[in-house]
Amino acid sequence: MNQQDRSYKDKKVISIGTVSELTGLTLRQIRYYEERKLIAPYRNDRGTRKYSFNDIETLMDIADKREDGVQTTEILKEMRLKEKQRESEAEVKKKMLQGQLNAQFRYGRGRN
Structure with a gap:
């Protein structure tokens, strides 16, 4: 970015x-x-x-x-866990979007 x-x-x-x-x-x-x-x-x-x-x-x-x-070690663990959760959520959103795009294009092709 x-x-x-x-x-x-x-x-x-x-x-x-x-x-x-x-x-x-x-x-x-x-x-x-x-x-x-x-x-x-x-x-x-x-x-x-x-x-x-x-x-x-x-x-x-x-x-x-x-x-x-x-303690700072606990704060770091929490921060890393939150980052993993954000990454996981982003991956799920990406897969959902890809699925929607795939479904849309497959649907569109079958109609022609």
Whole structure:
């Protein structure tokens, strides 16, 4: 998916300092969540991190869960499970669409 096809919420354009201001998290906390693979900022050639609005929402969710005492390993497991569910749902939708297209074209051919 190219940059133009992505939602503004997915574009990684926000600096770590701004993310810290918006979330109330320290730079150290944000870097720690990156180390734990809970967040994946874009890094340019100089290594500067850039985050998206979706990353900020994810960080806020992580912060809320940490405040509730949830360990980062559990948060990561939950995030991976949700990603697998999204992938599975996307695959089901793709198969349903393909089935509908196949049925439509088969139906259309038989009528001529």
